[in-house]
Amino acid sequence: MSAKNFSVKQDEQGIYHFEGELSIHALDHLKDFLDKSLKGGQEIAISLAKVRFIDTAALQLLIAFKKRFEPEVKLKISEVSSEVENILSLCGLKTILV
Amino acid sequence: MIVDDETLQIFFSETEELLKLAEESLLSLESSPQSVSDIEQLFRSVHTLKSGAGMVGYNRISDYAHLVESLLERLRSGKLAVTNNLITFLLDSIDFMRFMVDRVSKSEDEVDPEVLDKRKDQVRRYLGVDGISSSEKEPDPVKAATQEPAKEFSFYKIHLKFRRELFYSGQDPLLILLSLSELGEFVQVVPDLSEFPDFENFSMYDLYISWQIIIKTEQSYEDIEDVFMFVIDDNDIWIEDITNQYREGIDIDLAEKKLGQVLVEKGKITEEVLTDALKKQKRLGDILVEDGRIHTEDLEKAVAVQEERRTVYRKTTIRVDVEKIDSLVNLGEEMGIGLAKVKTLFEKYTGPGQMEISEEVENLFKVNQDFQERVQRVRMFSLEGTFHRFQRMARDLALQQNKQIKVISAGLDTELDKEVIEYSTDPLKHLVRNCIDHGIESPKEREAKGKPPTGIIKFEAYQRGGKIFIEICDDGKGIDLKGIHRKALERGWIEPEQALTEEALLDFIFKPGLSTSSKVSEISGRGVGMDVVRTQLNQIGGTIDIHTEKDKGTTFILCLPLISAFMEALHVLVQDTSFLVPLQTVVGTEKFDKRLVKGIGAQERLYRFRGDYIPLADMTKILHIGMPPTNGNTTAVVIVDTGKKVFGMPVDEVLDPQQIIVKTLETNYRSVKGIAGATILGDGSVSLVLDLLGVEEIFFRNSFKGDATHESEEKVEQG
Numbered sequence: 117m118s119a120k121n122f123s124v125k126q127d128e129q130g131i132y133h134f135e136g137e138l139s140i141h142a143l144d145h146l147k148d149f150l151d152k153s154l155k156g157g158q159e160i161a162i163s164l165a166k167v168r169f170i171d172t173a174a175l176q177l178l179i180a181f182k183k184r185f186e187p188e189v190k191l192k193i194s195e196v197s198s199e200v201e202n203i204l205s206l207c208g209l210k211t212i213l214v
Numbered sequence: 215m216i217v218d219d220e221t222l223q224i225f226f227s228e229t230e231e232l233l234k235l236a237e238e239s240l241l242s243l244e245s246s247p248q249s250v251s252d253i254e255q256l257f258r259s260v261h262t263l264k265s266g267a268g269m270v271g272y273n274r275i276s277d278y279a280h281l282v283e284s285l286l287e288r289l290r291s292g293k294l295a296v297t298n299n300l301i302t303f304l305l306d307s308i309d310f311m312r313f314m315v316d317r318v319s320k321s322e323d324e325v326d327p328e329v330l331d332k333r334k335d336q337v338r339r340y341l342g343v344d345g346i347s348s349s350e351k352e353p354d355p356v357k358a359a360t361q362e363p364a365k366e367f368s369f370y371k372i373h374l375k376f377r378r379e380l381f382y383s384g385q386d387p388l389l390i391l392l393s394l395s396e397l398g399e400f401v402q403v404v405p406d407l408s409e410f411p412d413f414e415n416f417s418m419y420d421l422y423i424s425w426q427i428i429i430k431t432e433q434s435y436e437d438i439e440d441v442f443m444f445v446i447d448d449n450d451i452w453i454e455d456i457t458n459q460y461r462e463g464i465d466i467d468l469a470e471k472k473l474g475q476v477l478v479e480k481g482k483i484t485e486e487v488l489t490d491a492l493k494k495q496k497r498l499g500d501i502l503v504e505d506g507r508i509h510t511e512d513l514e515k516a517v518a519v520q521e522e523r524r525t526v527y528r529k530t531t532i533r534v535d536v537e538k539i540d541s542l543v544n545l546g547e548e549m550g551i552g553l554a555k556v557k558t559l560f561e562k563y564t565g566p567g568q569m570e571i572s573e574e575v576e577n578l579f580k581v582n583q584d585f586q587e588r589v590q591r592v593r594m595f596s597l598e599g600t601f602h603r604f605q606r607m608a609r610d611l612a613l614q615q616n617k618q619i620k621v622i623s624a625g626l627d628t629e630l631d632k633e634v635i636e637y638s639t640d641p642l643k644h645l646v647r648n649c650i651d652h653g654i655e656s657p658k659e660r661e662a663k664g665k666p667p668t669g670i671i672k673f674e675a676y677q678r679g680g681k682i683f684i685e686i687c688d689d690g691k692g693i694d695l696k697g698i699h700r701k702a703l704e705r706g707w708i709e710p711e712q713a714l715t716e717e718a719l720l721d722f723i724f725k726p727g728l729s730t731s732s733k734v735s736e737i738s739g740r741g742v743g744m745d746v747v748r749t750q751l752n753q754i755g756g757t758i759d760i761h762t763e764k765d766k767g768t769t770f771i772l773c774l775p776l777i778s779a780f781m782e783a784l785h786v787l788v789q790d791t792s793f794l795v796p797l798q799t800v801v802g803t804e805k806f807d808k809r810l811v812k813g814i815g816a817q818e819r820l821y822r823f824r825g826d827y828i829p830l831a832d833m834t835k836i837l838h839i840g841m842p843p844t845n846g847n848t849t850a851v852v853i854v855d856t857g858k859k860v861f862g863m864p865v866d867e868v869l870d871p872q873q874i875i876v877k878t879l880e881t882n883y884r885s886v887k888g889i890a891g892a893t894i895l896g897d898g899s900v901s902l903v904l905d906l907l908g909v910e911e912i913f914f915r916n917s918f919k920g921d922a923t924h925e926s927e928e929k930v931e932q933g
Binding site: 127133140143147165166171172173175176177179180181183184195197198199203205206207208209212 | 381386387388391392395400403404405407410413416418419421422423425622623624625626627676678
């Protein structure tokens with residue numbers, strides 16, 4: 117799955133690696149992906165280690181899915197890049213998401 | 215002063231940490247000179263170091279740190295601006311303190327008093343540069359620390375509630391927060407999710423989050439207001455000056471302390487009075503339950519969750535000698551071998567309880583495997599320290615060459631085996647040097663190409679499928695492929711009409727004797743070439759890849775094993791002696807065909823392989839084992855490529871590849887050329903692991919006097 121500047125790959129351990137920019141332009145793709153993977157009732161782990169930028173809209177969507185499916189189905193953010201780390205601490209959403 | 219060993223140990227490990235912290239904050243300060251938190255961290259590190267050194271009696275260190283602290287105090291109070299010169303000077307001062315600490319750790323004198331005086335004068339000059347009067351030249355640090363800070367700072371509470379449709383106008387609160395953060399330090403950020411709707415009513419293009427922020431800044435109310443210039447009219451935003459709540463001279467930390475603590479510290483009450491009073495206090499949970507506001511079960515659940523979160527914060531670390539961990543690794547292996555033997559014994563057993571026994575043994579096998587893996591993980595460290603060192607190195611090198619660079623690192627918490635980190639540090643260093651020496655252009659050159667004057671070097675680490683990848687990437691001029699082609703021609707490695715892929719050309723970089731740089735710089739010219747980089751990486755089972763594009767830059771991608779000790783090896787038999795050949799060097803195995811052998815001289819033999827003649831290396835001869843070689847038993851040839859030479863090894867039998875843990879011979883015997891170590895196989899027998907670089911050296915030195923593959927003889931560089 118890929119949008120402009122954004123793509124998802126799954127590694128052998130089942131972790132989804134997001135890559136690129138997670139912005140409002142990628143929301144449709146992000147929503148499709150979360151719909152498919154979470155509604156199947158499976159826990160998923162996402163790595164944001166290769167995400168250079170994430171905007172408020174994308175953060176909100178992740179939170180919405182987390183709120184909807186947890187604690188039954190876990191959405192785990194396994195690692196974040198330093199850029200995302202900065203963004204999360206800047207807007208105070210780190211504890212909610214990670 | 216007599217200080218016990220333990221206190222000294224703590225001092226040394228703490229100081230190391232503090233110096234590292236100070237260095238980190240300086241580097242990050244260089245890229246964002248306004249960062250208040252970096253200045254604070256820097257100041258605290260030096261301050262703590264000073265007190266620590268004073269406590270254990272290293273007065274010269276503490277004196278010097280004291281002066282540096284005074285300098286930092288001026289920085290903190292905004293009397294001194296962050297400049298590149300100042301950063302360089304401070305980094306240098308950190309190095310000097312490290313030097314003194316190193317000396318005392320070896321029980322030497324801290325430093326020559328004359329040298330110290332000179333150093334101190336340098337700091338004083340800095341202190342004097344921005345015109346303090348002579349009486350102030352040695353400012354009282356206590357006075358300075360309590361009086362000056364916070365004076366010029368204001369605190370603003372900002373309430374940010376945007377309209378729901380904000381995204382439609384192309385705005386993002388994040389970008390607003392980002393510009394706001396550039397004006398000062400966020401003391402508090404509280405996101406408000408109370409407007410967040412149910413999932414069914416959630417529209418992803420609407421904004422539901424609002425924020426409340428407290429910022430500590432030197433800027434005026436108007437400056438803060440300016441940040442919201444484009445959004446303030448149609449959104450609910452208000453800014454409140456709350457500096458009075460953080461009155462002058464009051465330490466901001468105090469706000470986070472509990473009232474009781476503050477009262478005790480101020481001497482208003484004693485510790486006992488406080489404890490007594492606290493005993494009378496009921497816990498919030500108990501009050502709520504008594505009032506019937508909450509059920510006991512719900513309360514317990516909430517407390518349990520809270521506890522869980524708290525334990526995460528209490529995570530502590532201990533320092534352990536690596537030897538202790540290694541001995542655990544060894545014991546785990548011994549257990550594994552013992553279990554393998556037990557298993558073989560019971561395979562023949564057909565008595566009562568046979569099923570249960572084999573099941574139990576199988577189970578123990580798994581537990582042991584898990585145990586071994588976990589112990590190996592103890593040896594894993596994050597790459598953070600290594601990357602920070604590179605950042606520092608890159609910065610210093612760039613400065614020397616009048617180049618401007620910015621270093622970005624990502625994936626700092628990626629963990630690697632200690633040994634892998636140690637072995638890959640030198641190759642990595644070399645690559646970083648390469649990026650700055652040959653990759654990044656001078657600011658003028660860059661501007662002429664339409665690039666920003668500041669070059670970017672990026673370190674990135676990540677894990678993928680049981681391997682660790684480290685990328686070192688620059689946005690410089692790229693590798694000169696034409697230059698490599700020309701050099702390869704000059705050296706007779708290729709024919710003029712030969713067509714070569716980019717990959718094949720890049721591969722020449724790893725050949726000894728190719729330097730594309732016309733002048734050897736002071737930094738890169740240290741006798742280590744890219745050939746050594748590859749060899750060293752191969753030794754720990756790593757590989758290296760290059761991507762390059764003209765004027766866009768070069769990326770080196772290192773692929774490293776998680777744990778160095780594991781190795782894939784091909785198991786072969788030569789005259790009943792079993793050997794293991796590291797799999798990454800094996801090109802292939804072929805059925806031995808007598809007709810393809812061609813003898814030269816009295817003893818040497820060549821073997822025809824894929825159209826070329828390659829030398830045949832007899833292990834029996836090279837390692838002086840067994841009988842003279844006969845073709846009679848040879849059934850196969852293992853073809854290996856060490857990166858320098860390709861040769862074949864006739865063997866009697868090829869068995870299955872194995873995953874092995876190599877034990878060096880030095881510990882119990884002595885080092886033997888051509889043998890990397892030994893390992894114990896599943897059936898309990900011992901097998902020797904070949905060191906092919908060593909084998910190659912013995913072989914080509916003794917027989918093919920350096921000319922089998924038309925290469926001049928060269929020294930094998932190792933380690």
